[in-house]
């Protein structure tokens with residue numbers, strides 16, 4: 001497997017120079033461009049990296065891209081492959097992302113012998129999600145984000161361990177953690193929502209995913225409005241835009257109303273003016289402040305929350321038009337103020353951990369952490385003023 005990764009590294013270097021490399025031309029040929037929109041051209045953009053540029057104006061309501069079903073990597077594709085045979089023989093169940101990860105690694109090892117090679121060879125060789133960061137750079141995140149990232153890394157290790165256990169009876173397939181991590185993030189950052197029927201061989205969680213070659217070259221913007229769905233009439237996965245694009249503009253889609261922490265953790269980038277940005281407060285911290293303030297019935301409330309297992313879900317406190325007593329209103333305001341001040345103080349302590357104050361001396365990951373920290377500081381400052 002190591003040979004494939006080295007080969008992919010060489011490919012990656014070539015892609016950095018030209019987006020329309022031989023690999024992308026092969027992808028075009030393989031997809032038989034006449035069946036999909038050929039007005040989109042892979043291009044390197046200075047702010048977003050590789051993306052798709054339109055060669056003609058696009059209007060609201062236009063279908064920007066349509067990928068025929070045979071070119072999608074779906075649950076069906078995986079079940080019909082040798083991974084499917086393994087799944088059918090095993091008493092262990094994997095989720096679709098785990099099964100697809102094994103599929104992608106096996107196909108990438110086959111190189112030209114795989115029908116998916118024209119697609120696989122244009123996939124990025126690495127990602128900027130925290131799973132690829134040097135451990136020493138992970139301490140450059142705010143405490144809450146660090147906690148979230150640490151939990152996600154633990155989950156990632158569990159998904160890998162489950163794959164290793166699944167493959168333990170199959171001597172021919174060996175997957176290293178680095179290969180797993182590469183394939184996992186290819187799927188994580190590029191998959192589309194695709195409705196799949198349940199299968200007795202695949203766990204039901206997270207089963208509605210598929211990979212869509214070429215379509216997955218589209219970058220994300222918070223202003224993009226799209227509708228994406230499988231069209232049974234032409235057997236294509238299509239994206240319709242509600243935006244307009246001029247000739248030679250980059251065409252964007254929306255990956256969802258994601259905050260910057262979500263974008264960083266799942267896709268490895270952040271956006272400076274992200275209207276969906278939030279600063280997430282930690283549940284344990286909220287409870288601690290409430291207990292210190294001796295809020296009414298706090299221990300009973302805590303027990304109800306924990307017994308019903310809602311402490312790990314995301315909460316939104318809505319004050320507007322809510323009926324709330326004057327005492328509670330005051331207590332909530334006081335608690336909010338203490339929490340925000342406390343978070344701001346802790347966050348400011350992280351700035352001193354950066355190896356330099358000069359951005360030009362920081363690595364790209366350190367710069368990403370610094371930008372995110374400044375965004376979080378700004379959210380906290382603005383919230384304190386409210």
Ligand SMILES: C[S@@+](CC[C@H](N)C(=O)[O-])C[C@H]1O[C@@H](n2cnc3c(N)ncnc32)[C@H](O)[C@@H]1O
Pocket residue numbers: 047048049050051124189190216217218219220221266267268269
């Ligand atoms: C579905 S792929 C899009 C195509 C990708 N740029 C490529 O060259 O293959 C998602 C990845 O593109 C990048 N990306 C998407 N939107 C971006 C944006 N607005 N700014 C910077 N990077 C972006 C991130 O690396 C993300 O993980």
